[in-house]
Amino acid sequence: MAGLAKQEGEKAAPRGVGNMAKVISNQPLGEGFYLLRAEHQNNARAGQFYMLRAWEQYPVLSRPISVYDADQETLSFLYQVVGKGTALLAGLKPGDTITLDGAHGNGFPALPDSKKIALVGGGVGIAPLYLAAKTYQKENPLCTVDVYLGFREKPILVREFEAVSGRVAVNVGGFVTDEVDPLAYDALVSCGPTPMMKALYEKCVNVKADAPLYVSLENRMACGIGACLVCSCKTAGGNRKVCKDGPVFLGSEVFGID
Amino acid sequence: MTDRQKNIPMDGRLQTEFAGIPFKNPVVLASGTCGFGRELNEYFDIERLGGLCSKGLLEHPHGGNEGIRIWETASGIMNSVGLENPGVDAFVEKELDWINSKDVVNIVNLGGHSLEGYLAGMEKLNQVDLDILELNISCPNVKSGGMNFGTETEVARSIVREIRRICRHKLVVKLSPNAQDIVSLAKMCEEEGADGVSLVNTFLAMAIDIKKKAPVFANTYAGLSGPAIKPIALRMVHQVSKALSIPVMGIGGITTWQDAVEFIMAGAKIVQIGTATFMKPDISMDIIDGLDGYLRENGCRNIEEIRGIV
Numbered sequence: 001m002a003g004l005a006k007q008e009g010e011k012a013a014p015r016g017v018g019n020m021a022k023v024i025s026n027q028p029l030g031e032g033f034y035l036l037r038a039e040h041q042n043n044a045r046a047g048q049f050y051m052l053r054a055w056e057q058y059p060v061l062s063r064p065i066s067v068y069d070a071d072q073e074t075l076s077f078l079y080q081v082v083g084k085g086t087a088l089l090a091g092l093k094p095g096d097t098i099t100l101d102g103a104h105g106n107g108f109p110a111l112p113d114s115k116k117i118a119l120v121g122g123g124v125g126i127a128p129l130y131l132a133a134k135t136y137q138k139e140n141p142l143c144t145v146d147v148y149l150g151f152r153e154k155p156i157l158v159r160e161f162e163a164v165s166g167r168v169a170v171n172v173g174g175f176v177t178d179e180v181d182p183l184a185y186d187a188l189v190s191c192g193p194t195p196m197m198k199a200l201y202e203k204c205v206n207v208k209a210d211a212p213l214y215v216s217l218e219n220r221m222a223c224g225i226g227a228c229l230v231c232s233c234k235t236a237g238g239n240r241k242v243c244k245d246g247p248v249f250l251g252s253e254v255f256g257i258d
Numbered sequence: 259m260t261d262r263q264k265n266i267p268m269d270g271r272l273q274t275e276f277a278g279i280p281f282k283n284p285v286v287l288a289s290g291t292c293g294f295g296r297e298l299n300e301y302f303d304i305e306r307l308g309g310l311c312s313k314g315l316l317e318h319p320h321g322g323n324e325g326i327r328i329w330e331t332a333s334g335i336m337n338s339v340g341l342e343n344p345g346v347d348a349f350v351e352k353e354l355d356w357i358n359s360k361d362v363v364n365i366v367n368l369g370g371h372s373l374e375g376y377l378a379g380m381e382k383l384n385q386v387d388l389d390i391l392e393l394n395i396s397c398p399n400v401k402s403g404g405m406n407f408g409t410e411t412e413v414a415r416s417i418v419r420e421i422r423r424i425c426r427h428k429l430v431v432k433l434s435p436n437a438q439d440i441v442s443l444a445k446m447c448e449e450e451g452a453d454g455v456s457l458v459n460t461f462l463a464m465a466i467d468i469k470k471k472a473p474v475f476a477n478t479y480a481g482l483s484g485p486a487i488k489p490i491a492l493r494m495v496h497q498v499s500k501a502l503s504i505p506v507m508g509i510g511g512i513t514t515w516q517d518a519v520e521f522i523m524a525g526a527k528i529v530q531i532g533t534a535t536f537m538k539p540d541i542s543m544d545i546i547d548g549l550d551g552y553l554r555e556n557g558c559r560n561i562e563e564i565r566g567i568v
Contacts, residue, residue, distance in 0.1 A: 053537075057513060060335050060484050061328075061536055084330075101539070220328045222335065222536045225300075227293035229313070229342045230328040232321075239321050239342060244297070 023096045024074065026089075029156045032081040033124065034090050037074055040100050044070040046131035047191075047216055047248050050102030051224040052077065052085075054092055059085050064221045064243070066128040066191070067103065075100065078127035078157070104224055105247050108132050109214060114186035115143050119165070120200055122150040122176055122192025126157065128216055132189055133164040146185075150176025150192065175199065182209035190251075191216035201251035213251035217242050271553045272546065272561055274308065276505050276527045277428050277453035279389055281308035281363055284522065284561060285546050288509055288532035289314050289367035289392065289432070290339065294353040295360070301539040306546065309363030311530065312349065314394050316369055317379040319345035323399060325476030329465050334486030334511070335533055336463050338475045340399040341369055346382045354386055367432070369394040370407075373417055377424065384426050391427040393418065393452075396434030396459035398481045405459070408434045411442045418450045430507065433457040435487070435494060444498040444506075456507035456530065457498060458491045484533040485511045492524055499525025499566060513537065515548025522549075525566035 021040035028034055044050075044067045051062035063085040069076040081090050092098060108128070111117060117136050119129040126149050133145045144166040149155065151172050161168045169179045177196060182188060182204040188211055190197045197215045204213050219231040219242040226244030233242050235253040240246060272283035287298070289311035295304050304310060322342025329336045344352070346368075357364045366388045370376030376393075383391060395408030395417060407417050418431055431447040433440060435458035444455050460481025465474040474480075491510020499506045508526030512518055513534040521529045534541045553561060 057485060057537060058333055059330050060333070060533060061330055099538075220326060222328050222337070223291070223297070223539070225297045225539060227297040228291055228337075228536070229293075229322060229339050230337060232327070232339075232342055234321075 019100050020097045021075070021100045023092050023094055023098055025094055026092045028090070031154050031156070033078065033156050034081070035068065035076060035078050035157075036089065036092065036098075037076045038098055038100060039073060040075045041073060042070055042075055042103060043072075044075060044103040045107040046135045047108035047128045048103035048105045049247065050075070050077070050100045050104065052089060053099040053101070054096070055088050061085070061222055062099070062101065062224065063089065064104070064224050066216070068127045068130050069134070070131060078124065078130075080124040101224070104243055106245070108135075108189055108216070108248055110139065111136060111143075111187045112140060114140075116185045117143060117145050118148060118180055118182075118185045118188045119145060120148040120176060120180055120188060120190040120192070120196075122196040123152065125192030125196075125216070125218070126161075128191050129189070130157070130161060130164065133161065137164060148176050148179050150174075150196065177203055182207055182211055182213075185209075185211045187211050188213040189216075190214070197251065198255050201255040204251065214248050215251045215254065216247045217249060217254065218247065271559065272308075272550055274527055274561060276507070277390070277430070279363055279428060281528065283308040283546050283549070284526075284528045285518070285542050285549070286311060286363070286365065286507065286528050286530045287535065287542060288530035289394065291532040291535050294349070295357055295362075298535070298539055302543050305361045307362050307542060308528065309365050309389070310357065311365040311367050311392055312353070312357070313343055314341050314367045314369045314397060315343050315346050315349050315379060316341055316371065317346055317375050317382070319343065319348065323475075323477055326474055329474050329480065331463075331465065331482065332486060334482050334484030335536070336465060336475070336480040336482050337460070338399045338477055338480040340477070341397055346379050350382065350386050354388070358387055363389045365390040365392050365430070367392040367394050369397055369400070371400060373420060376417060376421060380421055380424055384424065388427055390453075391425055391429050392456060393421055393429060393431045394459070396432050396436075398434065398436065398460055398462045398479065399477060405434045405436060405462070408443070409437050411437075411439065411446050414443055415446050415450060418447055418452060422451045428453045430454040430456050432459055434459050435490065435510075436462045440494050441497050441501050444502055448502050448504045452504060454505045454507065454527070455498065455502070456509055456528075458487070458494055458510045461487055461490070483511065485513050487511045488513075488517060492520055495521055495526050496524040496568070512545070513541070515545045515552060518545050518549055519552055519564065522561065523564055523566070523568040527565070
């Protein structure tokens with residue numbers, strides 16, 4: 001207020017919240033993993049996330065979950081039960097309603113000039129790579145997308161990944177990054193535990209790979225929209241918001257600093 | 259002043275005056291939960307709000323705390339953001355004009371790590387236009403300054419006095435519920451010439467990671483907010499409202515319009531919505547609509563009819 005000189009061209013554009021969606025399916029995949037599919041019109045891109053909520057006041061916070069798959073009418077989310085919120089999500093049945101607020105975040109970059117792309121995921125971090133594989137393959141039919149999936153115990157969704165990529169390598173109980181040769185690719189995209197992504201970054205540096213590595217970070221979030229600074233991460237360019245500036249950053253931005 | 263009241267909605271039932279400043283309704287977003295308003299403006303027209311409190315500013319940019327910054331607890335959250343902020347200069351350069359262009363009361367929250375820091379930040383903010391300066395002597399998440407200035411009345415008095423001496427804006431002091439005696443702290447603010455007080459900031463709290471056998475937070479303690487603290491915050495707002503003649507902004511776990519009615523009946527002129535925005539970004543709109551509906555159904559022509567009635 002204070003004087004109230006209107007800035008030119010300013011117009012509030014409400015993005016609409018309270019987006020109630022209908023659950024189509026919520027399939028247990030074992031090891032606490034679930035694949036939730038819901039009816040929801042969207043423009044979500046690979047690497048973006050939604051704030052999921054299927055309860056009233058408690059837990060207080062909504063849960064940020066990556067988009068696993070999307071078409072214009074439906075959204076799918078792969079999640080793992082780790083606490084109260086995800087346990088409540090796991091209880092959802094077809095026909096139940098869920099609030100889907102998003103899509104948030106920058107998502108994975110377009111890679112129109114990359115002929116060979118590696119997608120490297122660990123655990124529930126494989127979630128955003130499915131839509132990434134589909135998208136990269138679709139946007140550039142000449143490119144080859146190889147997928148590396150790491151699991152602690154039992155692999156999931158391997159057949160689904162095989163259907164949308166050139167090759168799927170699976171590692172159980174070890175280091176999936178051991179399987180990746182960064183020199184064989186024009187770009188690498190990774191999502192998973194921080195030590196895994198850091199190891200991949202260091203491998204790229206050690207073999208002097210020219211290919212850029214993009215990493216999708218996970219952090220505890222409160223608002224999910226860039227207002228609260230709970231999810232700040234340190235980068236070469238100073239503090240950045242994982243929810244709004246990310247979750248996708250260049251590996252060098254986040255791991256190339258002290 | 260009248261040019262500020264372009265959008266008085268809902269027959270003006272919710273119009274509130276706080277220390278001479280007109281608010282179109284008593285609902286304000288609390289510092290630290292709404293950035294500088296831009297993100298939430300994508301969800302709703304922030305001009306529907308009564309006011310907006312900026313993220314807590316320090317004289318200089320600050321990166322905030324290391325480690326985990328948020329932890330959920332029964333009916334609440336603990337945060338340890340630690341006043342990450344761009345500094346007063348960057349705020350003035352990049353954010354202030356935008357907020358001032360909006361028909362919403364612009365409340366700028368100022369913190370400090372030392373008396374000198376507070377005063378230097380204040381000098382800079384004296385050079386610009388804003389509606390209310392909210393002096394933060396209650397942040398529990400900084401090692402020096404913050405709440406350390408705001409738990410003992412006589413320690414707090416020195417900083418409120420110094421700021422009041424130079425502050426050319428309306429001054430509201432944001433109080434900590436961790437104060438030794440919140441009523442005496444609030445009275446001191448009135449004695450020193452504050453135009454109002456806002457309470458409460460977060461409660462000093464703790465969580466332990468039993469797997470790591472260590473505190474969850476790098477700073478050991480963090481600030482508890484949300485529905486869990488509402489009854490205690492309400493009690494404090496009630497006590498302070500009864501004891502003061504300057505107006506009070508009530509804060510603490512307000513999540514529904516019914517919560518807001520309680521705080522207003524307890525004496526609050528303004529209610530600040532904080533943690534609830536994390537449940538639903540436009541929850542403040544529901545609270546405004548609910549407040550108006552309550553007044554209408556109860557035949558109240560103005561919100562003053564229920565203010566402080568308990």
